[in-house]
Amino acid sequence: xxxxxxxxxxxxxxxxxxxGRVNQGVRRELRKALAPWGLSVxxxxxxxxxxxxxxxxxxxxxxxxxxxxxxxxxxxxELERRGLVERTVDPSHARILRTRLTHAGEELLAQVDxxxxxxQDEMLADVPPEHREIVLDGLISCMRTLRAR
Numbered sequence: 001x002x003x004x005x006x007x008x009x010x011x012x013x014x015x016x017x018x019x020g021r022v023n024q025g026v027r028r029e030l031r032k033a034l035a036p037w038g039l040s041v042x043x044x045x046x047x048x049x050x051x052x053x054x055x056x057x058x059x060x061x062x063x064x065x066x067x068x069x070x071x072x073x074x075x076x077x078e079l080e081r082r083g084l085v086e087r088t089v090d091p092s093h094a095r096i097l098r099t100r101l102t103h104a105g106e107e108l109l110a111q112v113d114x115x116x117x118x119x120q121d122e123m124l125a126d127v128p129p130e131h132r133e134i135v136l137d138g139l140i141s142c143m144r145t146l147r148a149r
Contacts, residue, residue, distance in 0.1 A: 019142070026119070033115045037108060042067060042075050043084075044116075047101065047109055050085060055098040057090070063147075084108060 013021075030041050039047075045065045050056065053064065062072035076099055079085040084105035090096035101109070124132055 015142075019139075022123075026123070029119055030116070033119060034112065037112060039108070039112065040075075042071070043079055044112065046072065046075050046079060047084065047105055050099060050101050051106070051109055054100045057096045057098060061099060079105070 027041050049064045058073055059069055062069045083102055085099050086102050087097040087099050090098050
């Protein structure tokens with residue numbers, strides 16, 4: 001039986017490549033999983049961010065969701081049309097609208113949370129339990145570094 005040649009540094013994928021592939025896979029699987037609710041991945045992202053940080057402006061929400069303000073405005077308008085979020089005028093600045101989840105938005109997220117959790121569990125199935133927190137912490141550090149740019 002021939003020996004397996006050693007893996008060269010060139011054959012080892014870069015972190016950027018791996019993160020990109022994970023992102024593609026997550027988005028693909030989320031699109032399929034969210035279809036029964038008629039929810040898109042950007043809409044789920046916006047709802048999830050608003051659950052954690054209610055009252056964000058469109059500009060703040062777009063930055064936290066890694067979307068352009070114009071795209072986020074379209075997403076929020078659709079969520080508002082569906083009754084999942086509400087926008088109110090900021091009392092200190094009439095041109096700023098603050099966005100919050102409605103009760104319907106909270107209920108929808110409660111229905112979707114198990115689906116997202118199952119996808120996460122599936123992704124981590126081959127990662128030893130003692131390494132899962134390390135993986136998450138590393139990715140959060142990467143995210144914060146990029147967000148600060």
